[in-house]
Each structure stands twice: as structure tokens, then as C-alpha cells.
Amino acid sequence: MENFNFYAPTYFAFGKDRENDCGELVKRFGGSKVLIHYGGGSVVRSGLLDRVKASLQKAGVPFVELGGVMPNPRSGLVYQGIELCKKEQVDFVLAVGGGSTIDSSKAIAAGVVYDGDFWDFYQGKLIEKALPVGTILTIAAAGSEGSPDSVITNEDGMIKRGATGDAIRPKFSILNPALTETLPAYQTACGITDIIAHLYERYLTNTKDVEVTDRLIEGLILTMKTEAPKVMANLTDYEARANIMWAGMVAHNNIVGVGRSQDWTSHQIEHELSALYDCAHGAGLAVTMPAVFTYNCKHDVMRFAQIAVRVWGCQMDFANPERTARDGIEALRSFLISIGMPKNFAELGAREEDIEKLAYTCCYGKGDEGGEIGGFVPLKQSDVEAIYRLML
Amino acid sequence: MENFNFYAPTYFAFGKDRENDCGELVKRFGGSKVLIHYGGGSVVRSGLLDRVKASLQKAGVPFVELGGVMPNPRSGLVYQGIELCKKEQVDFVLAVGGGSTIDSSKAIAAGVVYDGDFWDFYQGKLIEKALPVGTILTIAAAGSEGSPDSVITNEDGMIKRGATGDAIRPKFSILNPALTETLPAYQTACGITDIIAHLYERYLTNTKDVEVTDRLIEGLILTMKTEAPKVMANLTDYEARANIMWAGMVAHNNIVGVGRSQDWTSHQIEHELSALYDCAHGAGLAVTMPAVFTYNCKHDVMRFAQIAVRVWGCQMDFANPERTARDGIEALRSFLISIGMPKNFAELGAREEDIEKLAYTCCYGKGDEGGEIGGFVPLKQSDVEAIYRLML
Numbered sequence: 001m002e003n004f005n006f007y008a009p010t011y012f013a014f015g016k017d018r019e020n021d022c023g024e025l026v027k028r029f030g031g032s033k034v035l036i037h038y039g040g041g042s043v044v045r046s047g048l049l050d051r052v053k054a055s056l057q058k059a060g061v062p063f064v065e066l067g068g069v070m071p072n073p074r075s076g077l078v079y080q081g082i083e084l085c086k087k088e089q090v091d092f093v094l095a096v097g098g099g100s101t102i103d104s105s106k107a108i109a110a111g112v113v114y115d116g117d118f119w120d121f122y123q124g125k126l127i128e129k130a131l132p133v134g135t136i137l138t139i140a141a142a143g144s145e146g147s148p149d150s151v152i153t154n155e156d157g158m159i160k161r162g163a164t165g166d167a168i169r170p171k172f173s174i175l176n177p178a179l180t181e182t183l184p185a186y187q188t189a190c191g192i193t194d195i196i197a198h199l200y201e202r203y204l205t206n207t208k209d210v211e212v213t214d215r216l217i218e219g220l221i222l223t224m225k226t227e228a229p230k231v232m233a234n235l236t237d238y239e240a241r242a243n244i245m246w247a248g249m250v251a252h253n254n255i256v257g258v259g260r261s262q263d264w265t266s267h268q269i270e271h272e273l274s275a276l277y278d279c280a281h282g283a284g285l286a287v288t289m290p291a292v293f294t295y296n297c298k299h300d301v302m303r304f305a306q307i308a309v310r311v312w313g314c315q316m317d318f319a320n321p322e323r324t325a326r327d328g329i330e331a332l333r334s335f336l337i338s339i340g341m342p343k344n345f346a347e348l349g350a351r352e353e354d355i356e357k358l359a360y361t362c363c364y365g366k367g368d369e370g371g372e373i374g375g376f377v378p379l380k381q382s383d384v385e386a387i388y389r390l391m392l
Numbered sequence: 393m394e395n396f397n398f399y400a401p402t403y404f405a406f407g408k409d410r411e412n413d414c415g416e417l418v419k420r421f422g423g424s425k426v427l428i429h430y431g432g433g434s435v436v437r438s439g440l441l442d443r444v445k446a447s448l449q450k451a452g453v454p455f456v457e458l459g460g461v462m463p464n465p466r467s468g469l470v471y472q473g474i475e476l477c478k479k480e481q482v483d484f485v486l487a488v489g490g491g492s493t494i495d496s497s498k499a500i501a502a503g504v505v506y507d508g509d510f511w512d513f514y515q516g517k518l519i520e521k522a523l524p525v526g527t528i529l530t531i532a533a534a535g536s537e538g539s540p541d542s543v544i545t546n547e548d549g550m551i552k553r554g555a556t557g558d559a560i561r562p563k564f565s566i567l568n569p570a571l572t573e574t575l576p577a578y579q580t581a582c583g584i585t586d587i588i589a590h591l592y593e594r595y596l597t598n599t600k601d602v603e604v605t606d607r608l609i610e611g612l613i614l615t616m617k618t619e620a621p622k623v624m625a626n627l628t629d630y631e632a633r634a635n636i637m638w639a640g641m642v643a644h645n646n647i648v649g650v651g652r653s654q655d656w657t658s659h660q661i662e663h664e665l666s667a668l669y670d671c672a673h674g675a676g677l678a679v680t681m682p683a684v685f686t687y688n689c690k691h692d693v694m695r696f697a698q699i700a701v702r703v704w705g706c707q708m709d710f711a712n713p714e715r716t717a718r719d720g721i722e723a724l725r726s727f728l729i730s731i732g733m734p735k736n737f738a739e740l741g742a743r744e745e746d747i748e749k750l751a752y753t754c755c756y757g758k759g760d761e762g763g764e765i766g767g768f769v770p771l772k773q774s775d776v777e778a779i780y781r782l783m784l
Contacts, residue, residue, distance in 0.1 A: 001406075001407070001569075001631060001634040001635070001638070002407065003406060003407025003408060003410065004404075004406050004407060005403070005404065005405055005406070006403075006404040006406065007401075007402075007403040007404065008400070008401075009399075009400075009401030010399075011397070011398075011399040012396075012397065012398040012399065013397055014393075014395060014396050014397070014398065014650070014651065015393070015394065015395025015396060015651075016395060018395065177393075208631070209631035209632075209634075209635070210635070211615050211618050211619055211635045212611075212612070212615045212619075212635045212638050212639045212642070215611035215612065215614050215615045215618075216608060216611045216612070216642070218611060219604075219607035219608045219610060219611035220604070220607065220608070222607050223603050223604045223607045226603050227603055227604075239393060239600075239601035240601075242393040242601075242651070243393070243601070243602070243603045243604045246393070246604050246650070246651070247604045250604070250608070250647065255642065255647065258406070258638070259406065259407075259634070259638070
């Protein structure tokens, strides 16, 4: 196991009606004037936004608001949010929504206290200072409610990039599974897929002998395998929603990723798809993961065989472990299709003729000279092109 | 799943040589004068204490020291520590040792800022204020490095009781698996047993549908099942030590116990044994757990069958699930014996003629009127006596 630091001081308030505690939590974590940041539609229609405002008013905390966050959140709204916070002297950003809203909130929180262009952070600069952020989560998916990460799409070229820094780890996150019960099946499945991807990206490691994190990751994927069919059969199954929501946080606050190298290849390759075609991130991952794993399988057949046996219930083929490894990848593919995810480029709305461009942006979009991606297997542009072709 | 809060803001510095960071960490978390609290022997002989002092000196943090913590830490030393801290105006307690040293440090930290007798906290009063505590862990066992709990034995009557409160959750904990490599086999196995008990006590719940925590707990027990034989075969196996050490923290900071009722029967019943006979806590648990689980098995046969199949690899007997449930308990017993743990009262140094007294103290020692223990199955004195008899 490699040396590591783990520090995840987010306060989690989990369960029914917990959004009503947001006013007190903002005060507890030092907020005296709040930006409520959200997407639109459902947060307003469901009455959630009104309950949030009522809780802030009850706690005597003034607020301004900024809606309009879209999936694959854009840099334009981040600039607006930064201006608004500066003008209104906001000292706390409260995200009400899913991963996109939280990521946009984190970008605003970092940008307000930074003299330069916030996009610098998405070009590799570590975020060391930010306004405190709190979240009220409405989609179990991104894990941003417990993570120090944010992903934003720059409208100048539609480039999707991530930034990180402990300063943007939420001070508190309110997780009420009931808030996710109104999510349509497709978005629910996209979230489940994203959570599974966060687990696979940590599972695919070159660090030996990290049994504890292997076992924890397997336990979380097994949870998704058990709970996903329940929620797809009954979208208002609170217990299944609760298991998925907590698993989604644990999957991504990095407690199951410490002490080992991680991968993130599927995320990097998918980001180009959702940036260019504006497809749902989870849907993109559903098409990307089996292709990446198939391409990388030979790099560590036993690792893929292990997850096949322990998670997907495949019988170990002792004469031919690679067959078991591939059975596990096919089992993942079948599972994702069973919850309604797309299986190829066509279903995603992606185009074969864009492959070269996608692979180029993926490998060179950050302006790196190297042009290589991948934490598990180093991949060049030609490898990435081959992976995109496996999705056809 | 039940509503819950989860807040575990301990900073973990994990890996080789990390004790050398303790001076900087004390400063980061607000310490300006430190009590170094430890047991004795090995911490001094190994040179660890010298390295700790060197790190504090390098960071410019003055310190006083108090050694002499014994297993099943005593109230007498806590009183001494409180006096010393007051006299020396200490504002940070640094525990260097295992669970006993950490628990003693937490008691001191709470007692220093409390006007009454610190033992009040061990009679049920919540700890709401304490000096900050940091730890350098030398035994993977108690999980106290990441928990808000402390267990102390009152020398007046040799009564062992626990206290709790977020104020005593360590600000930082340094986990260097190499520091545990000099532990003898017996103590190592006691630690492993304690970790397994923390997991079982959370697994045995009456809350339905908490798949995520079930799976995480199973993953951690599977880790112990895999790594324990490695470390027992080679006490200096760093990787096995590292897996066990991290699993021990995750097992007890409560991330795998949220949203569900918990048990703690085995701990309550064991506490009387280690208080009266001064046996190792883990050794007491090795004898206690199979007896408690056997006695409680019929309360939820399917829960015991589930862990038997998922963790211990038992074949499910679909015609007779209770047989599977009992097979799982026997598998646990065999596993504990295989790592060198005692299997009955005699091996533990306990006496049949004390059973009535043990059961009485267990049920009435806190002065409760009810006299009932147990979070999974309510147990009266007669039940507890019957459980002790199963250990003969």
C-alpha cells in the first residue's frame, strides 16, 4: 500500500426532511450570506427551493439566488455566479441539485476568492482557497457532495475538464433519498452508472496487495447490482434510493481509493463524448466502460477475473482466466443495458467520423506535450481511437 | 434506512515514517503545548518516543510526558494526567500507543476542561468539550484512532465503562503499519479479533434493507479473513499489516454503521471479563462472540446465514437455513482459534463460580433500573448468565 493522507471533513445529514436543517448548517459552518445555486425546473416545481429559503430565513441567513445550471455545467454561468457573489458580498455557496449544480457551485466558490480566471483551476492549478460550499443533493451520481472535485465545460471549444482541491470539499451535504424519487428512470440509471464508474476507476490499480480497498469497492458495486433493479422496478422505493445515495457518496469521497494508483481512463474518454454531443455523463460512461475494459483486459487479466467472480458471480475458468475476465466485462455491459443505458455510439448520438478529433482532444486537450492518458494502462491517441471504435 | 448524521473530521496520515509529521500536525490542529501520553516498554525501546519528541522539537512545540498506561486503562492514571495537564497548561494531548493509550488520552482531554469528576462521562454523560487529541497508533485493534469513544476501567470496583462524544474524536491520527511489526503474535491476533467484533456488532441490526453497510462490513471481515493468516505466518508482512490497520480504522469510525441499529452485546459481556480477570479485550471477545451469536441466532436466522455464505464461504442449506447460520458461527470460532485465540473460560482464566456476579455487573453495573442489555436481542441477567455458561 502506498503512503497516503485521508481527510474528509464533510458533515453529512442523511434522511427524510433533512433539507429543513440547511439554515442551521449554513450558520454552523460560518455562512452569513448565501448564494443558492440551482438548475431549474424540478427544484422549483417540487417546492424544494421554497423549503430551502424557509430554512435560511428561519435561521436568519440572507441569500441571493442563481438558477440555470445545465447538465455538463458551463463556464458562462460560473462567471455570472462569481460576479454575483462579489457584488452581493456572499460568503457561502449552497448548491441545490445534482453533480452539475454542485460542480458549478464549487467553481464559483473558488473563483470568487481568486484574482485570475477561474478556468486556470481546470487547466491543472490546485484550488487552495474557496468560499465554503454546502450541498443539498437531488441526484445520486456524481459523488461531488463528498469530493474535492469539480468538472466544468468551457463553452469556448466545448472542452470539459476537472479541477480539484480540499478547499472545495463541501462543509456539509444534505442527502435526502426522497428528493431523488421524482427522478425519471433514465436519469436514475445514468447516476447508477456514474457511481459504478467511480468504483471501477479506483479498482483498476497497479498497486499490489490492497485487499481492503478491493473488498470495499466490490461491496459497493454489489450494492448497486442489488439495489439498481429494485429502483428501476419502483422509482419511489425509498430504501433502494437510500442505499444508492449513500453508496454514491462513499464511492467518491475516496475512502475506497486510498493507498493505490487509480485509473480514470473511462472518465477521460467519456468527457469528450458528453462535451461534444451533450449526452448524459452516465450514458456516455455506459458505452465507454466496456470498451475501455475490453481494450485493457490483457494488462491484468487476474484483476478483471477477480471482479468478475467476486461481483458479477462468474465461475472462474481456471484453465483460461481471460475468459472469466471477459465474462465479467460482458456481465457489466448486460447489467447496464438492463437498466436502460445505451450500448453503442449510435444510441448515444455519437458519430464515427468524429473519432479522430475526439481522441486528439482527449489526449492533447489539456495542452500537455505528452499526449498520453490513463492511470492503469498508458494510452496514446491511437489507443484511444481504437477504444472509440470498440463502441461502434 | 434510519436518518443519521455522519461527521468524521479526523486527518489520517498513513504509511511509512509518518510519525515524523506529528510536530507539524500538532501545530496545524492548534496545539502549542503537548502532553505525550504512552504506555511504556516498546514505545521507548523502539525509539518511537524519541522520534516523536524530535518531531515536536523541530516544530517548536514544547511537551510534557506521562507514561504508564496499562491494557484496560485505569482511572488512576487519568486523574494524574488531568492534574499534570492543568499544572503545565497543556492544550493538546498526543497519544502514542494502542487503544488503551488513546482511550486514556481521550479521558484526560475531556477531564481537563470539565469541572466535575471525569468518571461522570463514563456513567453516561455526553462529552461535549475536550482538549484536542492526536494519535500515533501502534496496534491495529480498538479503532479508537478514528472514533469518538473511550473505555476506561475504574479501579474502585474494577468496573469497565465507555464514554462518547465528538469532542474526543482525534483531530489527526498517524497510522504507520511498520510500527505494528514488532507486536507479538498473540497481541496481533487480539487486535484482529477486536476489529472483527466491531464489524459484527454493527452487522447485527434490526434495521431492514441496509444493503450498503452490510456489504461494506462483509468486505472488511473478508479483508481480515484474507490478511490475518498472512500476518500470523509472517509478523513483519508490511502489506498485510497495512490492510489490517486501515480496515481497523474504517471498521470503527462508524462509516459502516450508519442508518441502522447496532448491537454491542459482545462488547458489554466481554468488558466484565477483561475488567475482572485483566485478560486482553480481544481474547475475551474471541470467547464471547461465538457464545453470544449462538444464543441470539434464532432471533434472525437469515442474517446469520447471510454472513455465513457471503463471508465464511458456507454453502446455503436451503432446506435448513439455521444449519447454515450455525455453520457460519462455527467458521468464525475456528478462524479465531486458528490465529491463536482462546476458546473458552478456562483458557481465558475465567471461573464458572463468578458467572452470576459477572452477569449481574454486566446488567446492573451502570446503575440502570432496567437491567437489560443488547441492541439486537434484549437480554436480561438470566440470558447473560446462560451466555457465559456457553463459554465453559
